[in-house]
Amino acid sequence: MNVKEPLIGVAFNAYEAIVGKREEQISETSVQQAAQDVSRAIEQAGYPVISLPMKGGIEEFAQQVRSTNASMLVNLCESYKGIPQKEFNVAAFFEMMDWPYSGNKAFTLALCQQKYLTKTLLQAHGLPCAPGFLAPGMSRPDGMAFPMIVKPNAEDASLGIYGHSVVHDQGALEKQVAEVLHTYHQPALVEAFISGREFNVAVYDAENGPLALPVSEIDFSNLPADVPHILGYEAKWFEDHALYQATMPKCPAPISDELRIRLQSLAVAAFKAVDGRDYARVDFRVSEKGEIFILEVNPNPDISLNAGFARALAAAQIEYVDFWQRMIENTLARKESR
Ligand SMILES: Nc1ncnc2c1ncn2[C@@H]1O[C@H](COP(=O)(O)OP(=O)(O)O)[C@@H](O)[C@H]1O
Ligand SMILES: [Mg+2]
Structure with a gap:
């Protein structure tokens, strides 16, 4: 292992997705785009990088990691063998193998997958969630x-x-x-159902602790009034679908400083409550009366260049490359402190 030039392995799932509905596969394949974007950024930051697609079982993957001698992994895996509910098992395996990796811990991935459980935890921390x-x-x-x-x-x-x-x-x-x-x-x-505006806030572990990025808003103003104003499946994934085009995110959101500060501080509090690490994105709805509700914490958000997280970095004038440099430093620092 070369300490000056640590080799970074970018781990991502490259399975055929097994999801509830056949047409719901696109969200499972976008992780490959993320792997490309992240690999390029890490290269630009000056590190040697190796792509580690997880295609077969975990033993095969372990062989790949051992043979490359990567110093740490960037964990972009969102599923195991096409099963999203096993996303956390992959991270748990890395932990048992003592492989340092960036992104959220197995615990947080498992917790946040269970939306109801997460809601009860956030509420126990005094954070507002929809009933x-x-x-x-x-x-x-x-x-x-x-x-x-x-x-x-x-x-x-x-x-x-x-x-x-x-x-x-x-x-x-x-x-x-x-x-x-x-x-x-x-x-x-x-x-x-919280009728009103929808926001999300990306959070990451910066040099001095968790930092909330500029707030994004899903702009529903182009949706007809008789269609529910939600970010459903078609709206999130099918670029040529009318619902996609009518639900474009805006970052920074056109909101008051007061609302921005509240959303950002709730996002950091939610990140801490779920024991977040490295990065996450928190989804919110704000009712017509102005009450804020946290919908969920996404501990493994789409981190590709054309997705919301990177858009929020850009709005904060933080280079994607610098963000990855920080994630690598965070991970290597954890490795040293063990
Ligand atoms: N309680 C709610 N009130 C209003 N809209 C909601 C509510 N829960 C979910 N939605 C809509 O559905 C979308 C997806 O729900 P979310 O809980 O964030 O699940 P996912 O993990 O699939 O993103 C949200 O972005 C929002 O548009
Ligand atoms: Mg969501």
């Missing part, structure tokens, strides 16, 4: 009224979130819960 419950299994909290949104409890990338996920009566609610159970084989998280 919700798991179905089937739990009863609706007192006072929680329609409309509601029904989403798979343990997916991300808007898998399973469509216009009809927003429900206005008990019949539609039960139908959607059954649909989530049938398609995704997991309980549904039913939440109060």
Whole structure:
């Protein structure tokens, strides 16, 4: 191992995705784009870099890592053998192998995959979340009224979130819960639908601790009024879909300094509450009355150059290359402190 020139391995999943619906594969393949962008940035930062696609099983991957003698890994893996729920197992394996890696710990990846569990933790930290419950299994909290949104409890990338996920009566609610159970084989998280604006805030571990980047807003103003204003699957992934074009992110968001500061400080607090490490993105809705709700913490957000995280770095005038330099330094410092 060469200490002056540590070899950085960029680990990413290169599987055929196995997801609930055939058309929901694009979100699983975007990780390859991220791997390319990150590798290029690391090269530009002056480090030798090796691409480590995870295609077969974990033993095969371990062979690759051993034979290259990489000093650390950049972990971009979002699934194992096409199963997103095993994203955290990959990070846990790196930990057991004593391989330093950038990005969130297995614990945080596992926690944040469970949206309901994360919500209860954030609430225990005094952070505001939309009222919700798991179905089937739990009863609706007192006072929680329609409309509601029904989403798979343990997916991300808007898998399973469509216009009809927003429900206005008990019949539609039960139908959607059954649909989530049938398609995704997991309980549904039913939440109060927060009508209003949507923001997200990228956070990363800078030199002096977690730093919130400029706030992004999903601009719904071009959506017709009769379509639910949500960032559903088509809106997030299909570039030529009308919903994609009508839900473009704006960063920095056109908001008051007061709202910006509140969102940024809540994002840092949420990052700390989930024991975040290196980087994450926190999603918010702000109701028409101005109440802020945290929707979720994304501990493994799309980190490619054309995605929201990089856009937020650019809005803060932080070079993508410098961000990766920081992630490498963070990881190597953890390695030394062990
Ligand atoms: N409680 C809610 N109220 C209003 N919109 C919501 C709510 N929960 C989710 N959404 C919409 O659905 C999208 C995806 O939900 P989210 O919880 O962030 O899951 P994912 O992990 O798939 O991104 C959000 O970006 C938002 O547009
Ligand atoms: Mg989200």
